[in-house]
Amino acid sequence: MKFTIITLFPEAIKPYLDSSMLFKAQKNQLVEFDLVNLRDYGLGPHKSVDDTPYGGGDGMLLRPEPIFTAIEEIKKKEPSAKTILPTPVGQTWHQALARQFVADTDKHYIILCPHYEGYDERILSIIDHKISLGNFVLTGGELPALCIIDSITRLIPGVLGGETSADIESFSDGDNLEYPQYTKPAEFRGMKVPDILLSGHHGNIAKWRDEHSGKKAA
Secondary structure (H helix, E strand, C coil): CEEEEEECCHHHHHHHHCCHHHHHHHHCCCCEEEEEEHHHHCECCCCECEECCCCCCCCCEECHHHHHHHHHHHHHHCCCCEEEEEEEEEEECCHHHHHHHHHCCCCEEEEECCCCCEECHHHHHHCCEEEECCCCCCCCCHHHHHHHHHHHHCCCCCCCCCCCHHHHCCCCCCCEECCCCCCCCCEECCEECCHHHHCCCHHHHHHHHHHCCEECCC
16 A cells, blocks of 8 residues: 655654554555655745635635646556545544545555645545544644554554454444453552453453443443
């Protein structure tokens, strides 16, 4: 799987992509990341990518020309690549949707990170997937892009250590929450690990885990 991230701040994204599981996924050739600086497609001597909105108002909007050019340039090499835009008007991101992206036959995703006050609405004409992380606003699309990438990549077979790691965790089956987990020591500051988890009886442990798995509160 490949992700091409179009951003004005590649230096803000690269450290996270080169850490932990995402780094291992790259090392094992399970995923590829490519960072494209939108400024490289800017207009004029100052490489401008934004301008004031028609009709007035505060802030600046991303112009369509640099974005169209950047995406079209990428698609010259891989026409089947699908575009993703983090935006408040998008579909709310959730675990089942992440699984759909992993299963999708389109394995190259171009993620556009908006910035400033927003973007020219005409940009939506070349976007395949509009994604929202929820009812809040961030400064730019870099953090949502990383959330989307992380949640998809960790579901790729071979990325996580355990074979069933992604199958038993929270939201693996709708709105379920994973059961409580404990490790050593068996007692810490007066707080003890439930005796049943120390019993070695796998049937009873499985039953306890099932009983203590919850559902997300509405």
